[in-house]
Amino acid sequence: MILRLPKNLVRKGLYIEAVECPSHEFARRRFMVETQEDLNAIRMSSAVDILVSQKKSQIDVLALLKQAPPQYHRQANPADPQMLEIKGALSDAVLSMHRGMSEAAAGRLDMSQIADAAASARQAVEAAPDLFVQVTRLKAKDKASYMHSISVAGLMTEMAARLELDDDLIDEIGRAGILHDLGKLLIPNAILNKPGKLNAAEMRMMRSHPEIGYRHMKKLGGVSDLILDVCRLHHEALDGSGYPLGLKDEQIGIAVRICTVCDVFDALTSVRSYKGAWSASDALTWMYDRPNLFDRKLVLRLSSMLN
Ligand SMILES: [Fe+2]
Incomplete structure (x- = not known):
């Protein structure tokens, strides 16, 4: 499942599908966040959200999602x-x-x-x-x-x-x-x-x-x-x-x-x-x-x- 998270929740071990910037300033797609430079680049971008792959991430994305504001939650809730x-x-x-x-x-x-x-x-x-x-x-x-x-x-x-x-x-x-x-x-x-x-x-x-x-x-x-x-x-x-x-x-x-x-x-x-x-x-x-x-x-x- 690909999930949307606010960019301030970016962590090492997340597999990024896309960093959602209004322009093309962030061209990298489909990569594992591994270094402090990766974290900084995402945090400093104009993006509001990131799209992450739950399957390919090395950390628990659903646990992280719980820290996001309520509007992010329904995407992961199959009972919505x-x-x-x-x-x-x-x-x-x-x-x-x-x-x-x-x-x-x-x-x-x-x-x-x-x-x-x-x-x-x-x-x-x-x-x-x-x-x-x-x-x-x-x-x-x-x-x-x-x-x-x-x-x-x-x-x-x-x-x-x-x-x-x-x-x-x-x-x-x-x-x-x-x-x-x-x-x-x-x-x-x-x-x-x-x-x-x-x-x-x-x-x-x-x-x-x-x-x-x-x-x-x-x-x-x-x-x-x-x-x-x-x-x-x-x-x-x-x-x-x-x-x-x-x-x-x-x-x-x-x-x-x-x-x-x-x-x-x-x-x-x-x-x-x-x-x-x-x-x-x-x-x-x-x-x-x-x-x-x-x-x-x-x-x-x-x-x-x-x-
Ligand atoms: Fe066609």
Whole structure:
């Protein structure tokens, strides 16, 4: 379990996942605090919190957590009602998504199960978006791809709700989130899960997933234009540097923009084979600093959702 602690509780023997600074002044991640210099560097940083791995630390993190103010406690309390609700809704979402997608590659996509998965994702995020992000960032490896889509769908619906979009549209945006990476089902696992760097051909294949997913769903029929757009265009960027079409600015609609921001945020804050998890504030800062790629208003909206 990765736990958040106030930085004044930093001790030797803690394994640091990230020091949550508003800027990138503290670049070191994933290390054991071993020396007085490590302690000083963390204490002198502008960070408020540190993220530590309970498993990899050499001291009792839960005992240390007891010294933290009350708002830090619920993350470690499996009986916290909001935590239980989020976890329950997320397992419902995984189950529905599994049912809905189990034969998707063969051409059978059960949209009612996809809608159930999106509704459960919405239920999971509504009560406490910050806690939702904490839970979904720790994805079990076998469930990682489903959980990524569920996490993105949850964040998308919450953002759509905060933007006061119509309820039907919010629901459709949730389904779009569940289905945005459908094309990855059709990419060989050897490429999807390759631990090292992809070669040029593999990268091309990987980058074809939006178009593959779009064509697959279009062939299946009965999928709305919004869902098709989100699937095909979620890797576009506002300055035209994205793929597959290189669209720009107003050519990229609101649902696609919401997906892009939530997708990248979830990717950055999750552990992947090639990187550790970034803190939410680092991910938001990184995205905010790139208005050429992401809609800044939506990055700010996400930030206000999580604070
Ligand atoms: Fe994608």
